[in-house]
Amino acid sequence: MKIIVAITGASGAVMALRLLQELSAHHVYLVVTAAARRVIRYELGDPVLPCARCFAAQEMDASIASSSHPVDAMVVIPCSMKTLAAIAHGYTDDLVVRAADNVLRMNKRLVLVPRETPLSLAALENMRVARQAGAVILPPAMAYYFQPQTVDDVTDFFVGKVLDALGLPHELYRRWSGPETGEE
Numbered sequence: 788m789k790i791i792v793a794i795t796g797a798s799g800a801v802m803a804l805r806l807l808q809e810l811s812a813h814h815v816y817l818v819v820t821a822a823a824r825r826v827i828r829y830e831l832g833d834p835v836l837p838c839a840r841c842f843a844a845q846e847m848d849a850s851i852a853s854s855s856h857p858v859d860a861m862v863v864i865p866c867s868m869k870t871l872a873a874i875a876h877g878y879t880d881d882l883v884v885r886a887a888d889n890v891l892r893m894n895k896r897l898v899l900v901p902r903e904t905p906l907s908l909a910a911l912e913n914m915r916v917a918r919q920a921g922a923v924i925l926p927p928a929m930a931y932y933f934q935p936q937t938v939d940d941v942t943d944f945f946v947g948k949v950l951d952a953l954g955l956p957h958e959l960y961r962r963w964s965g966p967e968t969g970e971e
C-alpha cells in the first residue's frame with residue numbers, strides 16, 4: 788500500500804512512531820508539521836521516523852500535494868484540533884490538509900486520530916463534519932477488557948485500531964472473543 792502518515796502537534800507522537808514501525812512493509816509518505824516537531828522533541832527526543840519519503844508540512848510542491856499522485860490511504864496521528872478544523876472545512880494551507888483533502892476527494896480512506904480532552908463544541912462539530920465527509924474518526928480511547936499492563940500495551944491498542952481501520956492485519960492487541968467459555 789501507498790500510505791500517507793501525517794504527524795501534527797497534538798500529544799501522543801509515540802503512536803505515530805509505533806504506526807510507522809508497523810507499516811515498514813508499505814510505501815509511506817511522512818508529513819510532519821512544525822508544531823509536531825516540537826512535541827516530538829518534548830515527548831520522544833530525536834527518534835528515527837521510518838518512511839520512504841519525509842516532507843515538512845510547508846512543502847506544498849511535494850508529489851502528494853496533487854491528487855494526480857495516487858495513494859491508497861492517509862492517517863493523521865495524532866491529529867491536533869487545529870488540523871482537524873482545517874480538514875473539516877477544506878482550509879488547505881499546508882501539505883497535511885491538502886493531502887487529506889485529496890484523499891477525501893478521491894474517495895480513499897482517511898483516518899484521523901484526534902487527541903484532546905475535554906473536547907470543545909468546535910472540535911466535536913469538526914469531527915462530525917469530517918465524518919460526514921468520509922473520514923474515520925478514531926480518537927485514542929482506551930479499552931480495558933484485555934487488561935493492558937504497560938503504556939506500550941496502550942499505544943499498541945490505539946495503533947492496532949488504526950491498522951484495523953486500514954484493513955491491515957496485526958497482532959498488536961488481544962481481540963475480544965466472547966466470555967471465557969470456549970466460545971469463539
Ligand SMILES: Cc1cc2nc3c(=O)[nH]c(=O)nc-3n(C[C@H](O)[C@H](O)[C@H](O)COP(=O)(O)O)c2cc1C
Pocket residue numbers: 794795796797798820821822823825826829866867868869870902903
Ligand atoms: C506539548 C504540547 C502538547 C500539545 N498537545 C495538543 C493536543 O493534545 N491536542 C491539540 O489539539 N493541540 C495540542 N497542542 C497544541 C498544538 O501543537 C497547536 O495547536 C498547533 O498549532 C497545532 O499545529 P499543527 O496542527 O499544524 O501541528 C500541544 C502543544 C504542545 C506544545
